[in-house]
Amino acid sequence: MKTVIYSLGTLALAAALTACGTPVNNAQIGSATGAVLGGVAGHQFGKGDGKTAATAVGAALGAVVGGQAGAQQDRYYQQPQPAPYYNNRGY
Template identity: 75%
Template sequence: MKTITYSLSAIALAAMLSACGAPMNNSQAGSMAGAVLGGVAGHQFGEGEGKTAATIAGTMVGSYVGGQVGSQQDRYYQQPQPAPYYNRGY
């Protein structure tokens, strides 16, 4: 029960830190999804206090990796895209 409490606390903390105000961009959404998935994956390893540490470590690593993937998507979508052939302004 204690491990579940720590897991939910870590996920809630990640949610609060990444969802401050404005709509989320891909970096923030990726960080949130990565934290949840990393926490769940980390919870599968270890026993006793080791399970708690693995859950927290999984949450942190997942948040970082998800944020990096989302950041790449943000940079890609901010690049100017060529106009489609039918909308070239002729």
């Protein structure tokens, strides 16, 4: 259990340091969150070395899925938004 906690902590620290100096976007947040949640979910399966492998696979898949979800949000928020609707009163 300590190994998993250290691994997830190291992963979170690496993600935080990677984003230093640049604004954090939703893809980075989603990737880090997905990695942690995927690692926790993957840790629930297997025994011994299988548990370690499941944790690593879960973290990797979680990072990919979370990153894609965050990137989709980034693309949506970068699109031009329609002009506000006016109710024929000029405001």
